[in-house]
Amino acid sequence: MSHFPYPRSSLVAALLSVIVLLACTACGRDDDARDAGGAGTADSALAESETLPPYEVVDVAGSGAIVGRVTLGSPPPGDTTYTAGDSAAAFCGPSRRVPLVNGRGDYVRDVVIWLADARSGKRLPIERRYELTNSDCMLEPRVQATVEGGMLNVRNADRSAHRTIFLRGRDTVASVRETEAGQVVPTEKPLLRHGLVSVHSDRYPWSRAWIRVFDHPYFAVTNRDGIFTIDSVPPGKYELVMWEPRLGTRAMEVHVDSAKDSRLDLSF
Secondary structure, eight states: OTTOSSOHHHHHHHHHHOOOEEEOSSOSOOHHHHHTTSOTTHHHHHHHGGGSOOOEEOOOSSOEEEEEEEEOSSOOOOOEEEEOOHHHHHHHOSEEEEOSSOSSTTBOOSOEEEETTOOEESOOOSOOEEEEEEETTEEESSEEEEETTOEEEEEEOSSSOEEEEEEETTEEEEEEEEOSTTOEEEEOGGGSSSEEEEEEESSOTTOEEEEEEESSSOEEEOOTTOEEEEEEEOSEEEEEEEEETTTEEEEEEEEEOTTOEEEEEEEO
């Protein structure tokens, strides 16, 4: 992990200004959570926000930032091989091998990081148009985070027909059918309220995606090097949650100091 953008010496100093209490809410890998799309206890944190006051936009003086990287602290789970039905196999092949965890080396991509109890601060993003694409019989991006009230453009880059299904728990909230390459179907239904939306194709069992919808702007998704940034955070103490569809959830307490970067090394 020599490519981490912050020198190790600075991490030691940063620990003096950042208290991270590793209160694991889903230790280890939960097979039931994996099968259900990894909802697990992360959604309990979101459910608790129903009882919190609505998010309020305020002037943020002396804001700080949370910057870090997520790595895999133990060997990753094995890949999964899916088998398609006869009608789907003609275009996409009879099977597809899919890694359970994405990233580069020990770095974990597609981890959603957020502040569960952030109830005031910077403005929500003005641009609220998002995209999900059927490409090579896969859904891209695999994981994304949005704010509620947005519009999702569902694209088809394949010659194959697709029906993309959006679920909250077991309830279908939207179903988008596309029959030819180049089609774009907008839908706002999956993004109407905060929470976890799981997405799948009715033809290709390996084609899955997850969308986390938030009612505040303090969230991020790790890139292929496991790096994330949450900026313009009002100084204070927060519950930080990290979630990945196959690895589950972890939560911890963080302190953000005025006009400083809180730098974190996190791991599953």
